[in-house]
Amino acid sequence: MSGQGARxxxxxxxxxxxxxxxxxxxxxxxxxxxxxxxxxxSGSGKTTLLGVTAGYVxxxxxxxxxDGRNVVGEPPFQRNIGxxxxxxxxxxxxxxxxxxxxxLRMRKTPRxxxxxxxxKMLALVRLEEMAERKPGQLSGGQQQRIALARAAVYDPxxxxxxxxxxxxxxxxxxxxxxxVKQFQTVLGSTVLYVTHDQAEAxxxxxxxxxxxxxxxxxxxxxxxxxxxxxxxxxxxxxxEANIFDIDKVSPHASGSAIATRxxxxxxxxxxxxxxxxxxxxxxxxxxxxxxxxxxHDNVIEGRIVDATYTAGSLRYRVELAxxxxxxxRTPSVRGAEMFAEGDRVFASWRAEDTLLVADD
Amino acid sequence: xxxxxxxxxxxxxxxxxxxSLPVLFLLVFFVWPMAGVVLRSxxxxxxxxxxxxxxxxxxSYIKVLLYTLQVATTVTVxxxxxxxPVAALVARLQGKWLQIAFALILVPFWTSTxxxxxxxxxxxxxxxxxxxxxxxxxxxxxxxxxxHNNIGVHIxxxxxxxxxxxxxxxxxxxxxxxxxxxxAGVLGANPIRAFWHVYLPxxxxxxxxxxxxxxxxxxxxxxxxxxLGGAHNMMVAVLIEQQVTITVNWELASALASVxxxxxxxxxxxxxxxxxxAGGGGxxx
Numbered sequence: 001m002s003g004q005g006a007r008x009x010x011x012x013x014x015x016x017x018x019x020x021x022x023x024x025x026x027x028x029x030x031x032x033x034x035x036x037x038x039x040x041x042s043g044s045g046k047t048t049l050l051g052v053t054a055g056y057v058x059x060x061x062x063x064x065x066x067d068g069r070n071v072v073g074e075p076p077f078q079r080n081i082g083x084x085x086x087x088x089x090x091x092x093x094x095x096x097x098x099x100x101x102x103x104l105r106m107r108k109t110p111r112x113x114x115x116x117x118x119x120k121m122l123a124l125v126r127l128e129e130m131a132e133r134k135p136g137q138l139s140g141g142q143q144q145r146i147a148l149a150r151a152a153v154y155d156p157x158x159x160x161x162x163x164x165x166x167x168x169x170x171x172x173x174x175x176x177x178x179x180v181k182q183f184q185t186v187l188g189s190t191v192l193y194v195t196h197d198q199a200e201a202x203x204x205x206x207x208x209x210x211x212x213x214x215x216x217x218x219x220x221x222x223x224x225x226x227x228x229x230x231x232x233x234x235x236x237x238x239x240e241a242n243i244f245d246i247d248k249v250s251p252h253a254s255g256s257a258i259a260t261r262x263x264x265x266x267x268x269x270x271x272x273x274x275x276x277x278x279x280x281x282x283x284x285x286x287x288x289x290x291x292x293x294x295x296h297d298n299v300i301e302g303r304i305v306d307a308t309y310t311a312g313s314l315r316y317r318v319e320l321a322x323x324x325x326x327x328x329r330t331p332s333v334r335g336a337e338m339f340a341e342g343d344r345v346f347a348s349w350r351a352e353d354t355l356l357v358a359d360d
Numbered sequence: 361x362x363x364x365x366x367x368x369x370x371x372x373x374x375x376x377x378x379x380s381l382p383v384l385f386l387l388v389f390f391v392w393p394m395a396g397v398v399l400r401s402x403x404x405x406x407x408x409x410x411x412x413x414x415x416x417x418x419x420s421y422i423k424v425l426l427y428t429l430q431v432a433t434t435v436t437v438x439x440x441x442x443x444x445p446v447a448a449l450v451a452r453l454q455g456k457w458l459q460i461a462f463a464l465i466l467v468p469f470w471t472s473t474x475x476x477x478x479x480x481x482x483x484x485x486x487x488x489x490x491x492x493x494x495x496x497x498x499x500x501x502x503x504x505x506x507x508h509n510n511i512g513v514h515i516x517x518x519x520x521x522x523x524x525x526x527x528x529x530x531x532x533x534x535x536x537x538x539x540x541x542x543x544a545g546v547l548g549a550n551p552i553r554a555f556w557h558v559y560l561p562x563x564x565x566x567x568x569x570x571x572x573x574x575x576x577x578x579x580x581x582x583x584x585x586x587x588l589g590g591a592h593n594m595m596v597a598v599l600i601e602q603q604v605t606i607t608v609n610w611e612l613a614s615a616l617a618s619v620x621x622x623x624x625x626x627x628x629x630x631x632x633x634x635x636x637x638a639g640g641g642g643x644x645x
Contacts, residue, residue: 054546076545077554089543093561102557106548154548 005190006067006157007032008053013062015048022048024215025061030158030192035184037193037201039237040211046194049211050162053192055079066157077106082156082189084164088147090135096146097122097131103154121149124186141172148183158190165200177203198238202226210234212360226282231358235280242286242326244279245359254297254351262321267297268354278359283329285353288316288339289346297351302326304343314338318347394621401618404611411615421599425619428596431585432578435517436525439574440567442518443525447566450526451533469523477587480516481507484588512588513595520584524577525570532566568635572628579624596620 008030015023023045030036038046051057053064055076063070071079082103090099097118104114122128125145135143144164151159164180165173181204184191195201201208202222209219210233218225218234229235232243245261255269258279266279293299305325306317309332316328316339326347339345367373402408415421450461468476483489484506491503506512540562544554582597589595594602596616603613 054542056542056545075550076542077548077550079546080548081546083543083546085539085543087537087539089537089539091540091543091558091562102544102549103547106553106557150547160546 004188005033005159008158008190008192009063009065010049011063011065013049013052013064014060015045015052015057016060021214023052023059024213026216028209028216028219030190032190033188035181035191035193035204035206037195037205037208038211039195039198039201039208041196041237044211045214046211047162048214050160050192050194053158054081054083054160080154080157081160082151082154082158083160084144084147084151084162086163086166088135088143088164088167090143090146090150092135095132095134096127096138099135099146100150100153103150107154117153121153124183125149140168141176144168144176145179148180152183152187152189156189158192159184161191161193163195163197164193166195166197173200174203180204202238208238210237212237217360229280229355229357231360232278232280233360235355235357240283240327240329242281242283244281244324246278249277249356256356258354258356262324264300264321266354267351268356269351270354270356277356280355280357281326281349281353282355283315283327285349286318286326286328287348288318288328288330289348290339290343292346293348296348298354299346299348302345302347304339304341304345307338307341309338318345320347397614398618398621400611401614404609411611412619414612415615415619421616424594424596424599425623427593428579428620429623431513431517431595432575432581434514435521435578436571436575438514438518439521439525440571443522443529443570444567447526447529447533451530451536465523465526468519473520473583476520477516477584480512480519480584480588484512507588508590510590510593513585513593516584516588517578517581520581521574521578524573528569528573529563529566532563532569536562564635572631575631576624576628580620 010026010028012025012027013023014021014025026049038049040046048057052059055071055074059072062072064072066079066081090096091102094102100118100121101114104117109117118131119128122131125148127142127145127149130138130142130146135146138146147164161180165176168176177200193201193204205222207219207221208225209216210225211217212233218230220228222238225234225238229238229241235241236243244266246258247261248259250257250259251271252267254267255271256267258266258268260266260279268279287293287296292301300320302318302320304316305319308315312332314330314332314336317325318328319325328347401411403411405411405414450458450465453461481488485491486503486505488506490506491500494500495503506515536559540558541554544558545551549557580597581595582601585595586598586601589598597620600613600616600620603609603616
């Protein structure tokens with residue numbers, strides 16, 4: 001039940017349904033033991049990539065090389081890949097123990113060994129006492145853990161997870177994130193995790209691929225993607241982003257001077273490379289002041305249109321121009337004074353936080 | 361005691377009002393006449409069980425009962441074997457094709473049994489369509505006998521009963537989430553084992569319902585056995601009808617009907633218990 005997950009290499013993999021290109025030619029390598037997430041809106045191709053990997057969606061082109069072996073063309077039952085389904089797909093007519101033992105019985109494992117490995121798996125997910133229950137008698141979180149146990153009991157080359165936490169309520173979902181991550185760490189499996197929840201992916205993953213319109217837009221660590229998004233789509237899909245449209249970019253002593261389409265100019269530390277860009281400023285990079293600050297790179301006067309206190313943080317909506325409202329977020333300090341709706345404020349941020357990203 | 365005269369409203373009272381009308385209807389037009397039949401079976405002879413003694417002493421009546429059970433069993437098995445793959449296919453259809461498939465099942469279902477049985481007679485006659493074709497093709501010299509024997513009854517009844525098997529099966533199959541079969545595949549089951557270990561067990565509620573429906577309807581079936589069956593192989597409903605119309609022995613007919621009722625009820629209870637034990641879910645669920 002130990003051992004290292006496999007290394008997975010996608011080479012030019014694509015899938016076309018009639019005229020629809022669900023997955024454009026994609027090449028990608030997932031390292032052994034890596035927790036790799038794919039996020040994107042529905043229809044972005046992430047589910048197709050999962051189906052192609054599991055084997056129930058035949059790809060139009062390309063190869064999937066798992067530990068040096070091309071598995072394209074092999075039916076799912078020969079691939080030795082584990083999968084946790086969105087609705088768990090636990091067999092309702094079998095007990096928990098029979099469900100976990102199912103993949104072993106399909107591999108003609110001796111009866112005694114099946115019992116032993118099922119017992120170990122149940123211990124790992126701490127549900128020993130549920131062995132003889134039917135899945136319908138378990139809570140959502142327990143079903144989730146059984147689905148994990150069933151997917152991993154036969155030491156598969158990798159674990160696929162298709163939005164496994166989406167059916168759970170928020171608190172349980174956050175607890176299960178830790179559980180899934182710990183499960184993966186103990187087993188050392190390679191995990192391909194598909195979700196539309198960027199926060200969930202960021203909390204668990206070593207690396208994340210963001211997909212849109214059938215292609216991967218950017219791959220990187222969660223922090224990489226948040227701090228250095230390459231495109232407007234990435235910036236706004238992962239966390240919150242204030243986006244400004246650019247009118248003109250010219251060279252500047254500390255990078256570039258940018259005239260926006262909203263009547264104010266900004267300074268960025270990043271030298272402009274190519275056209276078709278826009279600006280992204282993260283909400284926590286913005287500072288608000290009652291008086292015009294001095295020595296700040298970018299200062300714009302505005303008006304508070306919305307002030308919200310959420311557990312642990314303050315969130316303001318600030319109108320900078322008639323058509324531009326930005327979001328600002330700061331951790332709340334006990335007793336800190338809040339701005340009120342209608343207050344005149346000065347928003348400022350550093351040139352380094354003025355990110356130039358491709359407009360898509 | 362407190363003097364509260366106002367009655368407390370509860371949903372149960374509402375259900376009682378809604379249910380009272382159909383219950384009353386069934387009491388007057390179903391339970392009452394049925395009780396009449398059962399009561400009548402104890403009349404018209406020496407002692408109250410004399411009609412039943414006649415039924416069980418005469419080997420020809422026993423033979424009819426056994427033949428009825430045999431035909432119902434065979435028809436049920438044939439219907440299940442034919443309907444299972446058809447239903448599995450129909451359950452996977454979508455949109456227009458699903459509508460076409462349902463039309464093909466329901467149009468004959470809605471056509472009168474009498475008309476459909478007469479249609480079989482047109483096909484099966486000595487100089488009917490099938491014999492005519494076979495003779496013209498030179499395959500046979502003399503017309504074959506399809507009617508007034510075992511073959512005709514079985515073919516006719518399977519045809520009439522098929523929708524009763526198809527509809528519950530299709531419904532059960534459509535309730536099987538496709539992700540179960542997908543999961544079975546990814547977990548290492550080849551298509552045959554996935555079917556055997558996952559699809560078949562999950563389809564058992566539909567099998568239970570279809571088998572019970574076809575078997576019980578077949579036990580009391582009258583029109584098709586009467587028109588396509590022979591004098592030597594008589595089903596119990598035909599025998600009962602003869603006792604009423606030809607022999608005018610209402611008491612014996614009532615006893616035969618009561619035996620059929622009892623056998624049906626007993627088989628049904630046993631069957632429901634077995635299918636419940638097998639984990640397929642009882643028909644009464």
